[in-house]
Amino acid sequence: MAHYVIVGAGRVGRRLASDLDAAGHSVALVDRSAHAVEATTPAEVVVGLGFDRDALRRAGIEHAQGLAAVTADDSTNIISARVARETFHVLHVVARIYDAERARVYQRLGIPTVASVEWTADQVLHRLLPAGTADPTRRDPSGRLLMTESMPHRSWCGLPLTRVEELAGLRIAYLTRYGEGVLPPADGVLQEGDVVHAVYPVEDRDRVETLLQGEAARARTRGAEDEDDEEGRA
Structure with a gap:
């Protein structure tokens, strides 16, 4: 069993948390207003910003196998992904990007990105799970x-x-x-x-x-x- 951190408690974030939990993994959801979804997700809910190091530590980032940043804000997603990769050295990181043009820039940073028009929860699972590709x-x-x-x-x-x-x-x-x-x-x-x-x-x-x-x-x-x-x- 591995541990995963999901930044963003919207529809995609909750779906990812549910799928990962069903696969036997532990999951933490990080969202600045996550109280409203605590009853609808099996994941541990951490209230905070996805790029805040203290919030990520409370979510277990230091022993996480992967992080997915799937909020509605590109900047939050890419900063969260970079903090996970560069500060905590998380192996599997993926960011949801609405602006397809910006996705090229982020790919150069070594962070897998998926444009919103192509995004599905299944696609991020393929990128998060080392044996789920x-x-x-x-x-x-x-x-x-x-x-x-x-x-x-x-x-x-x-x-x-x-x-x-x-x-x-x-x-x-x-x-x-x-x-x-x-x-x-x-x-x-x-x-x-x-x-x-x-x-x-x-x-x-x-x-x-x-x-x-x-x-x-x-x-x-x-x-x-x-x-x-x-x-x-x-």
Whole structure:
């Protein structure tokens, strides 16, 4: 079980809290006027501003697996997300953005953003949950291949995309970079903030997601061990 902080107690925030609670996680909702929703959410409710460090600490940010900022104000969302990422080093952070043009700027800061017109509670769950990035409907007709989206651990940034594919055992279909879908360049490298849309066998899902959410050095070590095993068998 992991802990998640949701900034914003509106419809989307309450839906996220309910879904995360149903999945067995602990959740804290932060809102400056959250008293009115205490009876309608299973989450712990913390009254305060989403970018206030004391309010975030009361919400358990120091041991949180992820934070979603989903208020109706872009500035609140992005500041909350930056505080979570830069001050408390929260691994999974996502911000709701109404201004699609500004979303590009925030993507450069390494914070996943979703424009309001594209936003659904399911989409933020895909970005918050380290093992929740797979959409079961995104499989090939035989059911053998799965496409998922994830933002790898920052230690993967700077690696050639071909090396990412080799280490993780996947094929990169496309990237979301600065809020736009792009085909992976043949000589491209992974940049901070990139969302990787990858294809791999269904049975490899846990292995791939564990690798991408961990440090790249571990994947390199595992790859070297596999090569040694193959040489030993030869």
